[in-house]
Amino acid sequence: MPEGRTGQGYGSESLLFLTDEQLRQGIEAMxxxxxxxxxxxxxxxxxxxxxxxxxxxxxxxxxSPGTTVNNLLSILGVTKQSLNRVLRTLIGDGLVISKVGELDKRERHLYLTDQGQALEATLSDAQRARMRAAYKDAGPEAVQGFKTVLEAMMDADMRRAYAKLRD
Amino acid sequence: MPEGRTGQGYGSESLLFLTDEQLRQGIEAMxxxxxxxxxxxxxxxxxxxxxxxxxxxxxxxxxSPGTTVNNLLSILGVTKQSLNRVLRTLIGDGLVISKVGELDKRERHLYLTDQGQALEATLSDAQRARMRAAYKDAGPEAVQGFKTVLEAMMDADMRRAYAKLRD
DNA sequence: TTGGAATGTCAACAACACTGACATAAACTG
DNA sequence: CAGTTTATGTCAGTGTTGTTGACATTCCAA
Incomplete structure (x- = not known):
């Protein structure tokens, strides 16, 4: 099937891509x-x-520099206690600073210190390098499909958070 | 942009899809x-x-019914202690049975019991339902791209394990 | 001003990963 | 056969990350 992109080939593909076997491959790929x-x-x-x-x-x-703990909570989808433990160590280690809100003093606004930004860059660079290689391998059209399927896989509230971050 | 697949359109796309912003969107989508x-x-x-x-x-x-503990370990990428804790509870609860190998009696071959298969089906059905909805939303071409990028994102040994499962 | 809602912190606990050490049995090797 | 390697399981200890419960602070509205 070298030139197999026939109408028939496509037809069978659009029928087959929803079989349990195809779905399972997608699950394992994830x-x-x-x-x-x-x-x-x-x-x-x-x-x-x-x-x-x-x-x-x-x-x-x-x-999102200056984001509040509550906002971060809704993005990360964990309990505030769980997030708080992580924030405490990051603040203690001087990677994050927490500023009491001016309008609402209950809120804490979070910022990375220079040291925090340095770690963020190191982590991002590593993760982006792999992503870049994968994107390059796969090509622009595959990347478009990749994002489309991932977004379709999200719950409504995740999709909202994801979209909000792209503003 | 109905007929917008011009050289220029593609050119800008293939330049832009590797920007840090594009990559970060991919990371957050994941x-x-x-x-x-x-x-x-x-x-x-x-x-x-x-x-x-x-x-x-x-x-x-x-x-892979009858798979050995060691084989499972290499697929899951965890320590034997960690896997063993899980297997112990599954065997104890009657979802999995472990048979001593006939050729090599050191090996334990693992199988799901009927009860185990029932749980597997319940879990798979739930996960596949979401996957199916996402695939349907996105369409066959997007699904192809999705899988291509995911595979490009794997390490070599994962890609091997993934390919092996598709035999 | 009082009561409730929102925000954040501290303490304790469970799940699940890890390392290290060790035991057992079987297979392989010289 | 003796010694080594392989496959598996177990015990003890530790760390990260999630959970719930209890509590303090702040804001806002009745």
Whole structure:
């Protein structure tokens, strides 16, 4: 099937891509790919006895400097107690600073310090390098499809958070 | 842009899709999508005080009945102590049986019991339903791109394991 | 001003990963 | 056969990350 992109080929494809076998391949691809996705940052984090939770917090604080704890909570989808433990160590280690809100003194606004930004850059560079290689391998059209499927896989509230970050 | 697939359009796309901003969107899409990917099984598992580790074991035992502990270890990428804790509970709860190998009596071959298969089906159905909806939303071409990028994101050994499962 | 909602912190606990050490049995090797 | 390697399982200890419960602070509205 060298020139197999016939009408028939496409027809069978659009019928077949929803079979359980096809779906299972997608499920397993997600499982393995996510391991690859986190492997590089994980290695760096392990050296400094941080984990993925720290990475996620750093990532989204960098993404939205001045964000509140509550806002971060809704993005990360964990309990405030869980996030708080991570933030406490990051603040204690001088990677993040927490400023009491001026309008609402209950709120804490979060910022990366220079040191925090340095770690963020290191982690991002590693993760982006793999992403860049994968994108380059796969090509622009595949990347478009990749994003389309991922977005379709999200819950409504995740899709909202994801869209909000792209503003 | 109905006929917008011009050389220029493509040119700018192939330049832009590797920008840091594009890559970051991909990274965040992976983060949110993976949450969606695991959300449905997680809910089911939580009711019976199992976790993702149990799901993964059940999935791959179902995928390759009679697989050995060692083989499972290389697929899951965890330590034997970690896997053993999970297998012990699954065997104890009657979802998995472990048979001493006939050729090599050191090996344990793993199988799902009827009860194990029932749980596997419940979990798979939930996860596939979301996957099916996402695939349907995105269309066959996007799905092809999705898989291409995911595979490009894997390490070599994961890609090997993934390919092996597709035989 | 009083009560409730929102925000954040501290303490304790469970799940699940890790390392290290060790035991057992079987297979392989010289 | 003796010694080594392989496959598996177990025990103990540790760390990250999630959970719930209890509590303090701040804001706002009745």
């Amino acid at each position: 499982f393995f790919a996510y391991r690859g996705f986190t492997a590089d940052p994980d290695r760096i984090l392990a050296e400094m006895s941080y984990g993925r939770a720290h990475h996620r917090a750093i990532h989204f604080i960098n993404r | 983060f949110f999508a993976y949450r969606g990917f695991t959300a449905d099984p997680d809910r089911i598992l939580a009711e019976m005080s199992y976790g993702r580790a149990h799901h993964r074991a059940i999935h791959f035992i179902n995928r």
